[in-house]
Amino acid sequence: MVVATKKAPLSMKAAMGGAKVGVQQKVQRLASVSKKIMAAAAVSNGIDMENAKTGGGGQRVMIIGGDGYCGWATALHLSKKGYEVSIVDSLIRRHMDQQCGTQSLTPIASIHDRVAKWEELTGKKIDLYIGDITDYGFFS
Numbered sequence: 001m002v003v004a005t006k007k008a009p010l011s012m013k014a015a016m017g018g019a020k021v022g023v024q025q026k027v028q029r030l031a032s033v034s035k036k037i038m039a040a041a042a043v044s045n046g047i048d049m050e051n052a053k054t055g056g057g058g059q060r061v062m063i064i065g066g067d068g069y070c071g072w073a074t075a076l077h078l079s080k081k082g083y084e085v086s087i088v089d090s091l092i093r094r095h096m097d098q099q100c101g102t103q104s105l106t107p108i109a110s111i112h113d114r115v116a117k118w119e120e121l122t123g124k125k126i127d128l129y130i131g132d133i134t135d136y137g138f139f140s
Contacts, residue, residue: 056083067111086127
């Protein structure tokens with residue numbers, strides 16, 4: 001395992017095993033890291049991972065911040081496992097980017113487009129609620 005220190009910062013090349021590692025091995029390592037991130041996100045959202053491994057069986061789950069990197073991956077994973085997934089997001093990051101005239105280095109489709117594409121590809125619906133969780137009126 002490669003660890004970042006003040007003298008030797010962790011580079012993506014080092015984290016991926018250096019230049020000698022093949023593309024397939026790098027993809028496998030990225031998949032492993034992604035699974036760990038999804039598991040951490042699920043735990044932080046209060047999801048029982050044992051139940052997630054066997055399937056949601058129609059249980060409902062709400063992902064707060066579902067437009068983000070961890071939230072979106074968690075929503076897809078749980079939807080695939082049979083959970084009824086709802087995403088709640090204020091889209092504040094997208095609004096801030098728009099106000100500042102910036103954009104992501106990697107183009108990311110809108111959450112509306114991604115939810116529609118997920119349903120088109122899998123037949124599974126993810127409910128989407130746009131609003132601020134700190135606004136009482138939004139939840140009432």
